[in-house]
Structure formats: C-alpha cells, structure tokens
Amino acid sequence: MVRTDIEIARAARKRPIQEIGAKLGIPADALIPYGNDKAKVSAAFTGSLGGRPDGKLILVTAVNPTPAGEGKTTTTVGLGDGLARLGHRAVICIREASLGPCFGMKGGAAGGGLAQIVPMEEMNLHFTGDFHAITSAHNLLAALIDNHIYWGNALGLDSRRITWRRVMDMNDRALRDIVCSLGGVANGFPRQTGFDITVASEVMAILCLASDLADLQRRLGAIIVGYTSDRRPVTAHDLGADGAMTVLLKDAFQPNLVQTLENTPAFVHGGPFANIAHGCNSLIATRTALKLADYVVTEAGFGADLGAEKFMDIKCRIGGLSPDGVVLVATVRALKMNGGVGRAELGAEDVAAVRAGCANLGRHIENLRGFGVPVVVAINHFDGDTEAEIEAVRAYAAQYGVEAIPCTHWAEGGAGTQALARRVVDLAGESAAFSPLYPDEVPLFGKIETIARRIYRAEEVLADARIRARLQQWEEEGFGHLPVCMAKTQYSFSADPNLRGAPEGHSVPIREVRLCAGAGFVVAICGEIMTMPGLPSQPAAQAIGVNEDGQVDGLF
Structure with missing residues (x-):
C-alpha cells in the first residue's frame, strides 16, 4: 500500500534538534528550541562565522511549472540527502510555506515521498511564526502612516500618493483594492488602497536580503511609503517606524533549523514567491549554511526564467554569492505538457511530445549557461515514465553538452539521487565563471x-x-x-x-x-499577474480539518 506524504512524515524518526545542530558544529547553547524538532540559530552564533571559508553553493531550479508537477523542492531535499549519503557535510536551504497557497491550491512546500523536510505539518502552517512577524511589522508601518496623517501630517504626505499597502498571509481577491478610513472623522481620512499577500511584502524581501540586524533596520528605514504633493519621498525612517519594525522582526530574522527524513540538516527561512517577488530563501540562512557545510543545496521558486534569474541577478548580486553549479529539474510529464499533451493523456507513452516539450528544457539550459555556471538536468522520475521517453530527454540534453540523470528520490530518498549527487560534486569542482545578466549601470x-x-x-x-x-x-x-x-x-x-x-x-x-x-x-x-492571489473555485481549505485523533487531515 502506497503511503501518503503526511503518513510518511508522521512516521519519521526525527532526531533531537540539538543532534542535528551538532552535525554542523552548532553548539546547543546557540540554538533556540521550538519544541524538540525545530530551532532558531542565534544571531550571536551566525554573526561569529565570518572568518570561515565557504562551502559549494548548488542551485536547484526547474522548467516552467505545469499541472503535471516538477518536484523542485523534492529534488532539493533528495539531493541534499544524496550528498550526505556520499559522506559530505550537506545542508539544504529552502523557503517557508505561505498559508495562502496551502489553503488555496498549491499545497505544502516541504518536499514529498521519502524526500521531505520535517516537521511537515508545522512547516506548512505557523512554523516558528516568522510570517506573522513580517505581517505585523508591515502593517505596523501602514498604521503609522494613517496615524501620522490623522494627527496633523507634519511630513506633508499626499494621501493620493501613498504607495504602502497592507498585507496578509492568505489569498483574498476582495482585498486587492479597497477604500479605508470610512465612518467619519474619528476614523481618519478616507483613501483608496489595498492588500498584497505577505510573501510580496517588501518587508519579506528585506528580511531575506539583510546581512545582520543593523542592515535590517537600515533597509526598513529606507522603505518609501509615499510622496508629498511636490513629489518628495517619505520613508519609514521619517515616520520613526524602523526601530519598532526591527523589534518585531528580531526573532524572525534568525534562521530556522530542521531536518529531512534522513536527518540531514535543513535551514527553512523566508518565503518570497518568485512570480511576484524575488523567490529565494534568506541570505542569512544561505550564508550561515555556506560557513558550516561542504555543500549547500538551495532552490529558487518556479521555473528558471523567474527564480533562477532572480537568484543570480538579485540575491547573488546583493549577497556577494557565486553559485558553483545548477540542477535543472524536469519531469517527462511536464515536458509532455509543454509538447501539447493534455493532462488526461499523460499516462500514455508519447516520445514525440517529450521531444517537442524539450524546447522548454533547452531554453532554460541556454539561459542558465548564460550566467557562466555549469548545469546538470535532474529527471524527476514518475512510475509511468518509459525508458524511451527518458532516453529522449537524455539525448536532447546531450545536444547542449549537458547530462540528464534520472532520479528516484520520491520513492527511495537519498539513495535515489546518488548519480546526481556525484555529478554535482564533479560540477562544483569545475571553474565556474559566474556573472549576472547585466551590470549595475544599465538604466x-x-x-x-x-x-x-x-x-x-x-x-x-x-x-x-x-x-x-x-x-x-x-x-x-x-x-x-x-x-x-x-x-x-x-x-x-x-x-x-x-x-x-x-x-x-x-x-x-x-x-x-x-x-x-x-x-x-x-x-x-x-500583464495580469496579481500581488494578491485569489482562491480557486474549490479551495483546498474546504477539505482540511482535524480528525478524531487530533491530527490535521487534507492539508497535503
């Protein structure tokens, strides 16, 4: 009988989080436990690592997503476990899950099958409260803006030119455009505004790109909230908001340490979406992992045209990072869909459709190579894939001088990524010539x-x-x-x-x-992209509940 992801996660043999930290040389007193299986790594410890050399940085990205699924996070986890099985000190760095997609249609963000990060349920719900802190800090600034105007508006903010919206970590299309402060003089001055989802908040981006608490506060203070009638910018620092916002984010800024099903350490921290934000986990988590590990496996959201491009051009540029290799994830099923096959017909062998869909794969290979970083393709294996279809992907990738390696990590965990892990080690040993897409001085x-x-x-x-x-x-x-x-x-x-x-x-x-x-x-x-998503016609929330044993059902 095939077990579901949540059944596998609940059966996990988790080790105490202090043992996971010890694998990386993190002393117990540098961990701030949230129960037995997750902890934050103290700012004092992360700040003490500056003199250590960096390990190798491996980015996992993917072809454009389809309803057939690609399994980028699952591959990230499986590769981390595979590297650990080869005897390397490996760390996985991924983003936290947003409640909006969990209760909408995307589901969880902890991997799947035998390539998962645990505790899965907590990670996909409130976890350590980071998103709530980001939401509160963002909305504190929004409240201070309206309060400043109410009490005389000494800064001369033009209410027609306020750019700072509110946020919440839930999909709600009704809040995209609203009028606030109705109800009379006591409620302030009515104006048009709206909500974004928390993962699109600039505060989220700042937390994920700041290097330390001082940089966090400086960046928060630099937020432009609006303009005066003569177009002068007004910042969060002008409003005196940056100190209180930093206080709300002080604990959230510390990276979260958890583990895989195979007890490989994982940092799960930050969560900007890649379609509406920059799509990468926090810089502080990645930098910490690089100081503690031989190999750091991280991911960037959605396809390489979004997440990988932003990883290279935003995160690496701001953080001074240089990736040593890229894993491009594809599935036979996704390539068939890119080749014109409908979802209902994916089970039948169709080598011609795979070849046609490989154009999407090839475009991503070309783009990634444009950054000067070596690439390997991971074929995330599904049971229905045929040898002829897999060979078609291999042959297509070979035209670009790139190896395509089938991986069975969903079914076998780290044992299913051994060939991929060995190739990643080889890639990381090559001399990458990383360069962003454009220099700073381009308009x-x-x-x-x-x-x-x-x-x-x-x-x-x-x-x-x-x-x-x-x-x-x-x-x-x-x-x-x-x-x-x-x-x-x-x-x-x-x-x-x-x-x-x-x-x-x-x-x-x-x-x-x-x-x-x-x-x-x-x-x-x-185009039509929205920074506040809506729920689908049948939201996942309608199937979620608590069973008679007090366990969550329907979330995964």
Whole structure:
C-alpha cells in the first residue's frame, strides 16, 4: 500500500534538534528550541562565522511549472540527502510555506515521498511564526502612516500618493483594492488602497536580503511609503517606524533549523514567491549554511526564467554569492505538457511530445549557461515514465553538452539521487565563471529589456510614457543602479500563462512598476499577474480539518 506524504512524515524518526545542530558544529547553547524538532540559530552564533571559508553553493531550479508537477523542492531535499549519503557535510536551504497557497491550491512546500523536510505539518502552517512577524511589522508601518496623517501630517504626505499597502498571509481577491478610513472623522481620512499577500511584502524581501540586524533596520528605514504633493519621498525612517519594525522582526530574522527524513540538516527561512517577488530563501540562512557545510543545496521558486534569474541577478548580486553549479529539474510529464499533451493523456507513452516539450528544457539550459555556471538536468522520475521517453530527454540534453540523470528520490530518498549527487560534486569542482545578466549601470528600463529579450526571448517590452517617466525619475533620485524583479506568470516564458514551450517574438507588457528602496530592487509587474492571489473555485481549505485523533487531515 502506497503511503501518503503526511503518513510518511508522521512516521519519521526525527532526531533531537540539538543532534542535528551538532552535525554542523552548532553548539546547543546557540540554538533556540521550538519544541524538540525545530530551532532558531542565534544571531550571536551566525554573526561569529565570518572568518570561515565557504562551502559549494548548488542551485536547484526547474522548467516552467505545469499541472503535471516538477518536484523542485523534492529534488532539493533528495539531493541534499544524496550528498550526505556520499559522506559530505550537506545542508539544504529552502523557503517557508505561505498559508495562502496551502489553503488555496498549491499545497505544502516541504518536499514529498521519502524526500521531505520535517516537521511537515508545522512547516506548512505557523512554523516558528516568522510570517506573522513580517505581517505585523508591515502593517505596523501602514498604521503609522494613517496615524501620522490623522494627527496633523507634519511630513506633508499626499494621501493620493501613498504607495504602502497592507498585507496578509492568505489569498483574498476582495482585498486587492479597497477604500479605508470610512465612518467619519474619528476614523481618519478616507483613501483608496489595498492588500498584497505577505510573501510580496517588501518587508519579506528585506528580511531575506539583510546581512545582520543593523542592515535590517537600515533597509526598513529606507522603505518609501509615499510622496508629498511636490513629489518628495517619505520613508519609514521619517515616520520613526524602523526601530519598532526591527523589534518585531528580531526573532524572525534568525534562521530556522530542521531536518529531512534522513536527518540531514535543513535551514527553512523566508518565503518570497518568485512570480511576484524575488523567490529565494534568506541570505542569512544561505550564508550561515555556506560557513558550516561542504555543500549547500538551495532552490529558487518556479521555473528558471523567474527564480533562477532572480537568484543570480538579485540575491547573488546583493549577497556577494557565486553559485558553483545548477540542477535543472524536469519531469517527462511536464515536458509532455509543454509538447501539447493534455493532462488526461499523460499516462500514455508519447516520445514525440517529450521531444517537442524539450524546447522548454533547452531554453532554460541556454539561459542558465548564460550566467557562466555549469548545469546538470535532474529527471524527476514518475512510475509511468518509459525508458524511451527518458532516453529522449537524455539525448536532447546531450545536444547542449549537458547530462540528464534520472532520479528516484520520491520513492527511495537519498539513495535515489546518488548519480546526481556525484555529478554535482564533479560540477562544483569545475571553474565556474559566474556573472549576472547585466551590470549595475544599465538604466532601469534597459534592465527590464535585457531580461525580456535574453531570458524570455521577447521581441519588445510594452510600457507607456507614465511608467518610463517613473523609472527615469527613480534614476534621477539615485536608484538607477538597482536590479529589477520581474513579476510575471510562472507558467510561460511570455506574459501569457497559456503559451507553453519556448515561444519567441512575443511582447512583455509592463502594467506597473514599484520601487522597493529598502529591499534594493525595482519591481516590474507584467500583464495580469496579481500581488494578491485569489482562491480557486474549490479551495483546498474546504477539505482540511482535524480528525478524531487530533491530527490535521487534507492539508497535503
């Protein structure tokens, strides 16, 4: 009988978190336990690691996601376990789960089968409270803005030019655009605003990109919340909010240590989405892991056109990181869908569709190689895959001089990634020549065009005069050196989620741009992408509950 992911996770033989920390040389007094199986690593300890050499940094990314599934997190976990089985000191670094997708349609974010991080239920629910702290810090700033205006508005904020919205960690389309402060004088001055999901918050991005508490507060203070009537920016520091926000985030800023089913250490910290934010776990967790391990296996959200590009151009640029190798995850099923096969027909062998869908794989290989980092393809194996289909993927990847390795980690855990782990060790031993896609001095619109043309293979970027003028204004204000974070559908290289494969010559429409001065990037919102998702017609929440044994049912 096949066990479900949650049944496997509940049967896990977890070790006390102090033992997991000891594998990395973390003393027990540097851990702040949250029960027996998870802990935060103290700021004092992470701050003491600066003089140590770094291990090898391996990024796991994927082809564009499809309803057939790719298993990027599962592969990240399986590869970490595989490296540990080879005798290497390995650490996995992934993001925390947002409640919105868990109760919407995506489900959990801890891996699957025998390649999971535990405790799975806690990780996919409240975990150590980091997202709640980020939500509270963000909304404290929002409250201080309206309070400042209510009590005289000494800074002269123009209520029509307030850019700071509120957030919550749940999908709720009804809150995308709202009017607040109705009900009379005592409730303040009515204005139009809205909500984003917490993972799109600039506070989330700041927590994930700050190097220490002092840098965290500096970045929080640099947040631009709006403008005066003569277009002067007003910051969180101007409002005196940065100190209190830092206090709310002080504990959340410390990385969370947990373990895999095979007791490999894992840092799970931060959680920006890659389709509307920069899609990587926290810089402090990655840096800490690099000081403690031989190999750090991390992932970036969604396909390589989003998560990997932002990992290279935002996280590595800001954090001074240089990846040693990239694992590009694909499944036969996903490639069939990119080749035009419907979900109901995925069970039948279709080598021609696999070959057609490999165009998506090839595009990602080309893009990743453009960063100067060696690549290997991991074929995440499903039971229905045939040898002919797998061979088609291998042969296609070989045309690019890249090895494609079948992996059975879902069914076998780390034992199913041994060949991949050995190849990753070989890749990491090669001399990578990492370079971001564009230099800092390229103008902001030029950076958008560079990503659109070189990564998406677009013919043009559509942006009206208002958007172009705003980008130019930010350059004049000293923000022209910032990287760009593209908010775009994850399902396609284009802005059309239904355009699969490897389209070329399309247009990328820019609907809106946002300056995240504290995080250190400019967001370009493309097409119909939303920073506050909605729930599907049948939300996962409708099947979730507590059974008679007090256990959660339906979440996974």
